[in-house]
Amino acid sequence: MTENKVNLMDLSPKEMTEFFVSLGEKPFRSQQLLRWIYQFGVTDFAEMTNLRKDLRVKLQEKARIAAPEIVSEQRSADGTIKWALDIGDGQLVESVFIPEESRNTLCISTQVGCPVKCAFCRTGQGGFNRNLTLSEIIGQVFRAETIVGFSNNEEYKPISNVVMMGMGEPLLNLKNVVAATEILLSDYAFALSKRRVTISTSGVAPIIEKIAGKVDVALALSLHAPNDELRNKLVPINQKYPIDEVLTAVRHYIDASNANCGRVTIEYVLLDGINDGLEQAAELASLLRELPCKINLIPFNPHEDSPYRRPSGNRVEKFYRTLLDQGFTVMKRSTRGDDISAACGQLAGQVKNRMHEQEIASTRR
Numbered sequence: 001m002t003e004n005k006v007n008l009m010d011l012s013p014k015e016m017t018e019f020f021v022s023l024g025e026k027p028f029r030s031q032q033l034l035r036w037i038y039q040f041g042v043t044d045f046a047e048m049t050n051l052r053k054d055l056r057v058k059l060q061e062k063a064r065i066a067a068p069e070i071v072s073e074q075r076s077a078d079g080t081i082k083w084a085l086d087i088g089d090g091q092l093v094e095s096v097f098i099p100e101e102s103r104n105t106l107c108i109s110t111q112v113g114c115p116v117k118c119a120f121c122r123t124g125q126g127g128f129n130r131n132l133t134l135s136e137i138i139g140q141v142f143r144a145e146t147i148v149g150f151s152n153n154e155e156y157k158p159i160s161n162v163v164m165m166g167m168g169e170p171l172l173n174l175k176n177v178v179a180a181t182e183i184l185l186s187d188y189a190f191a192l193s194k195r196r197v198t199i200s201t202s203g204v205a206p207i208i209e210k211i212a213g214k215v216d217v218a219l220a221l222s223l224h225a226p227n228d229e230l231r232n233k234l235v236p237i238n239q240k241y242p243i244d245e246v247l248t249a250v251r252h253y254i255d256a257s258n259a260n261c262g263r264v265t266i267e268y269v270l271l272d273g274i275n276d277g278l279e280q281a282a283e284l285a286s287l288l289r290e291l292p293c294k295i296n297l298i299p300f301n302p303h304e305d306s307p308y309r310r311p312s313g314n315r316v317e318k319f320y321r322t323l324l325d326q327g328f329t330v331m332k333r334s335t336r337g338d339d340i341s342a343a344c345g346q347l348a349g350q351v352k353n354r355m356h357e358q359e360i361a362s363t364r365r
């Protein structure tokens, strides 16, 4: 009968409150539940000792708490861990845990595959099936915490940062992505700082405009090209929302945001001989001249069937220097977990394909 029971992990904090009110309970019950689930990792109502016995029984009848199960785990020599989670129907999504000295980052997926189909991305090349539900998104953080956080595992510290840079385009799954950020930020749940939760987008301009001033987490824009002609090929959604329109929307978003400290992160994958020349670095510098930003250079991570190559260290360095000399804040992202195909753009999961072109089309007002 689990199908008829509400999965509490599918409810945003507000919906959780409404659920308890509908049971004739006080709103603060929802705070207690959020704590049990997301701070203590408890999913059995019987263990929730600060709830009345009759409420626990009622919850058992009407509700359940379920996250997708981890079905495989791969550990990289550098400490990175990749998990695959079973979301039913033979499909898998992946998340990646990246431990560092000063922070522990979890990279989560928001869709099964991705409809944007960027030319260089393994996820995009694998096709698209559907949006993840809220419990499937927040369940990735819950499962990872079960292994590295809740259990007080001495080897790891809890997750401090969450980036939506796994499989999928977060802004094409807006409702569930926003609810997930609310749980990540809630003091009763993961209580992360808004600066430590990042939505990375290929540039869905009208959605960025729509959430400006309403959603406040860090924003990263996957730019990858200094002009529309090249970006149209690498990031096909650019044909709908060209660079100008996207940068205007990004500007509105960061102007209304505290989480970004006034600056957006620009991601730029370096593809050998395609977008990594010195002329392109100069063009990028003039494009971004007026935009408060920091630039994150990501040398391409190779994967099967890709015609692209990673540039030499020397080429990367020259591109980097050119931007630095023009006064930009620039970082080179180190490759983590590539021995287990866990680096940026290497996630494939297991996607049953479906044509879903209208997913992108429908975002146009």
Ligand code: SAH
Binding pocket: 118, 120, 121, 122, 164, 165, 166, 167, 168, 169, 170, 200, 201, 202, 220, 221, 222, 267, 268, 269, 298, 299, 300, 301, 302, 303, 344, 345, 346
């Ligand atoms: N869909 C969102 C978030 C997921 S992709 C987006 O595109 O922003 C996360 C980042 O990895 C993006 O900047 C993406 O362009 C980059 N990426 C994709 N494939 C890559 C590859 N093969 N090598 C390096 N980075 C890649």
Ligand code: SF4
Binding pocket: 114, 115, 116, 117, 118, 121, 122, 123, 124, 125, 166, 167, 168, 169, 201, 202, 222
């Ligand atoms: Fe989708 Fe991002 Fe990959 Fe592009 S880079 S196909 S938007 S996951």
